[in-house]
Amino acid sequence: MASHNLQLGSSSTAASAASNQEILNYDLLAEVFSYLPAMNLSRLHLVSKSLHNMITSDPLFHLTQSYHNAAAAAIFVETYFRLHICAYNPVRRESWLIRIPPDGDIGLRSSLAVEFTNNVTGDYKLVYLTAGEDWSNFCRCRVYDSAAQVWTRDEMINDGGRNLKFENPVVHRGAVFWASNCFRYTTVDPYVMSYEIATGVIEFLAMPEPDDGAVESDDNISVAVWEESWLCLMHYRRRTGTFTAWGRSGDSWVKLNEFVLLGEARRRGDDVGVRRREGERDGVGVQRQR
Known part of the structure; x- marks a missing residue:
């Protein structure tokens, strides 16, 4: 990063800080700010011109910040009518659309989960799960590879017979996990479903007996x-x-x-x-x- 000092606030404030030898080194502040999640940084870029330039224009800062906050590098939101998934990076203030393959019907529930595979390039794999018809044991699962810019997998998977909590997927060590509900409309005990992103292997983890x-x-x-x-x-x-x-x-x-x-x-x-x-x-x- 550049070896200059970062001035925060007005010129008079900066002058006062200079007189007191309190101007902070740019590299030091950049290292500190790189630990902040993207959403927090997006609120700081108006503090000063120097801070704005660091957050929006310094590629080395972007790299360091993405390394420290890989899981918060972008926000993914499904658009109306499920035509696209919108991805937004609040640090770089960039957004892009990922077109969803047509599926012939619009389910009531869907789930998005992201695994960042390369902190240097920002590559990721996006898992998009949509519910089937009511009382169906099958969901449609699609995987998008940002490096290839294509959907690499599109398959129907058995969800185990219970409704999954689509709104709370968890990505851990290359797999996505969803917890089921506990309602007694079926004899199937509650469980956690895991989906291996690289292979598509599914596993059902029985919850421990209370x-x-x-x-x-x-x-x-x-x-x-x-x-x-x-x-x-x-x-x-x-x-x-x-x-x-x-x-x-x-x-x-x-x-x-x-x-x-x-x-x-x-x-x-x-x-x-x-x-x-x-x-x-x-x-x-x-x-x-x-």
């Missing part, structure tokens, strides 16, 4: 990535107000943490009573397991 019985219809499960290494499953037991976090280790789940919302359990007046856990304070009981 300590106090089977999963109930008004329970809720979701997936996330914890500390950039753990695939995490969160299970909320509404009847008891209990949250349980599980981490994926090999082919099984390991309990990471658990806590109960005592206030909610009291309000609901559940018949299991309020369980006080080790570490309880301020109305929240906490039990940690590693």
